[in-house]
Every structure is written in structure tokens, then in C-alpha cells.
Amino acid sequence: MERASLGTLLISVAFLAMLACSIALVAGFFGTLHPAFDSFSHFRVHLAVLMALCALPLLATTFRLQAAVALLFAVAAFATTSGSLSFSRLWPVEAAYEAKNEDRAIYKLLQMNLRYDNPTPKKVLSLIGRTNPDVITLDEVSAMWATELGYISSAYPYRILCPYPNGIFGVALLSRRPFAAGTEARCERRGAMATATVDFGGIDVDVAAIHLSWPWPREQYWQIGELTEPLSALGETAIMAGDCNAAPWSAAVRRGA
Numbered sequence: 001m002e003r004a005s006l007g008t009l010l011i012s013v014a015f016l017a018m019l020a021c022s023i024a025l026v027a028g029f030f031g032t033l034h035p036a037f038d039s040f041s042h043f044r045v046h047l048a049v050l051m052a053l054c055a056l057p058l059l060a061t062t063f064r065l066q067a068a069v070a071l072l073f074a075v076a077a078f079a080t081t082s083g084s085l086s087f088s089r090l091w092p093v094e095a096a097y098e099a100k101n102e103d104r105a106i107y108k109l110l111q112m113n114l115r116y117d118n119p120t121p122k123k124v125l126s127l128i129g130r131t132n133p134d135v136i137t138l139d140e141v142s143a144m145w146a147t148e149l150g151y152i153s154s155a156y157p158y159r160i161l162c163p164y165p166n167g168i169f170g171v172a173l174l175s176r177r178p179f180a181a182g183t184e185a186r187c188e189r190r191g192a193m194a195t196a197t198v199d200f201g202g203i204d205v206d207v208a209a210i211h212l213s214w215p216w217p218r219e220q221y222w223q224i225g226e227l228t229e230p231l232s233a234l235g236e237t238a239i240m241a242g243d244c245n246a247a248p249w250s251a252a253v254r255r256g257a
Contacts, residue, residue: 011061014054018070021051025077031251035216042215042247048078081249105201107177108133111241113211116142116168125152134176135198137209137241141170149174162187162194164211171209171242180204188230192223193242195230206235210242215252220245224256231256 024040025047031038040047052074058067110133114124125148128136136156138145146161149172153159156174163170173194179185183204185196193210210227213220234240246252 011058011063014058015063015066018051018054018058018067021047021054022070022073025051025073032255035221035252038221038251039215039217041250044077044247044249045081048074048081052078081247107135107200109135109137109207109239109241111137111209113139113243114141114145116140116145118145121145121148124148128152134200135207135239136172136174137194137207138172138174139209139211139243140168141172142168145172146170158185158196158198160185160187160194160196162191164191169211169213171211173207173209175207177201189226190223193227193230195234197235204235206238208234208238208240208242210240210244210256212242212244212246212252212256214245215250220252224252227256 025044027037028041028044028047029037031041051070055067055070055074058064059071061067108131110128110131112124112127114121118124121144129152138149141149141161141163143163146163149156149159149161152174156176158175158177158179159173161170161172170191171194173185173196175196175198177198177200180197180199183197185194187194192212193208195206195208197204198207208231213223215221231240244253244256
């Protein structure tokens with residue numbers, strides 16, 4: 001009797017967990033309606049996997065129909081993220097870009113979230129030295145990092161550092177290439193984004209370094225709203241790099257793009 005009661009309890013718990021995951025998954029697809037819904041979208045992979053795990057044992061119970069539907073929904077939800085996930089450990093990674101004409105100049109951009117209290121800043125500077133990028137976009141530029149980045153000012157003389165109000169989550173844009181004549185690099189409100197027009201061998205390209213806050217209930221939604229105008233002012237060939245603190249499939253990223 002006790003074993004039967006325990007089995008019933010486990011089935012009920014699995015069903016309720018599956019139901020809760022399905023509600024959260026559905027909410028994540030309506031992120032454009034309210035930022036609270038979009039917060040669920042960032043956990044779409046986790047919720048889909050958890051719902052599938054809850055549904056599998058229920059296929060052998062009276063909830064088999066609901067479990068089958070939930071399993072299909074979990075697979076469909078997971079499929080919406082597959083284009084953004086990295087499966088590099090499963091098969092070789094192909095280069096995202098390969099130069100088609102060796103006679104043309106190739107420029108490199110390095111994007112990093114520095115971690116404001118990184119205990120090994122010299123390793124970061126060493127990485128920059130090894131990769132030798134033309135442009136660097138950085139997040140979590142604290143006062144400590146402002147000092148460290150001063151050591152490479154001769155290599156990257158064209159720069160702008162935008163402090164965040166808390167002195168921790170600032171952004172920076174460093175460049176070997178000069179900023180376009182007649183333009184000025186600028187910091188957007190509260191240091192969430194730095195922009196500059198870089199002269200790449202006579203071709204001017206807008207470059208932006210961005211660092212967004214955490215999703216709702218934090219200020220990410222309102223932050224994107226504040227950046228709408230400067231983002232829309234970027235050229236068609238602009239390059240934006242940074243840490244959006246959001247999943248690629250979220251409404252927040254689509255809104256920023």
C-alpha cells in the first residue's frame with residue numbers, strides 16, 4: 001500500500017513539474033508582450049530538457065497523452081535554440097569567416113568580458129599581445145582595468161572608456177586603427193555602450209561595445225529602450241560586440257538588433 005502511494009505521489013510530482021515547465025516555456029515565447037515573460041526565454045534549453053525528463057516516465061502512466069504532447073513541445077522548443085548553441089565538442093568547428101581574396105586587408109576584432117575583479121589581468125594583456133587584434137571591445141571595465149589597459153596605450157592609442165555608475169560594469173573600445181576624421185567616440189548613457197567610427201584603410205565603420213544589465217526584474221528592458229536611438233544611428237555596416245546578458249533567441253536580443 002505504501003509503495004503504491006509513493007508511486008502515485010511520484011507520478012503526481014512529475015506531472016506537476018512537467019506542467020510547470022510547459023507554462024514557463026510557453027511564457028518565454030511571448031517575451032515581446034512583457035519583459036517578465038522574456039526572462040523565461042533565457043532558460044528555454046533548461047526547461048525543455050527538464051520537461052522532457054519529466055515526461056518520459058509519464059509515458060507509462062495514465063498521463064501518457066499529456067506526456068507525449070509535452071515531449072513533442074520540449075523537442076520543438078529546444079529546436080528553436082539549436083542554431084544558437086555551440087556543439088563544438090561533438091564535431092570540428094568550421095571558421096566563421098575565411099578570406100576569399102588574399103590581396104585584401106583583413107582586420108580582427110577581439111571581444112572580452114574582463115570580469116571586473118579578474119585576479120590575473122596580465123593574462124588578458126598577454127592574450128591581446130598574442131592575438132594582435134585591430135579593435136578590442138571590452139565589458140566589465142572597472143577602475144582596476146582602466147589602469148591595466150593603460151599599459152597597452154601605445155599599441156592601442158585610439159580608445160574610449162565608459163565607466164558605469166557603480167564603477168564596475170563599464171565598457172571600453174580600443175583600436176590600433178584611427179578613428180575616422182571629423183568623428184568623435186562617445187559613451188552612451190550610464191556607460192552601457194561605447195561607439196566609435198573606425199577608419200579601416202579608408203573605409204569608415206561604426207563599432208560599438210555594449211554591456212547590458214541582467215533581464216527583468218533588473219533594468220535590461222529599460223536599458224535597451226534608452227539605447228534604441230544610438231543603436232538605430234549606427235551605419236548599415238556597423239559592428240556591435242559585447243555581453244547582452246541574454247540568450248540569442250530572446251526578445252531582448254531581437255529588440256537590440
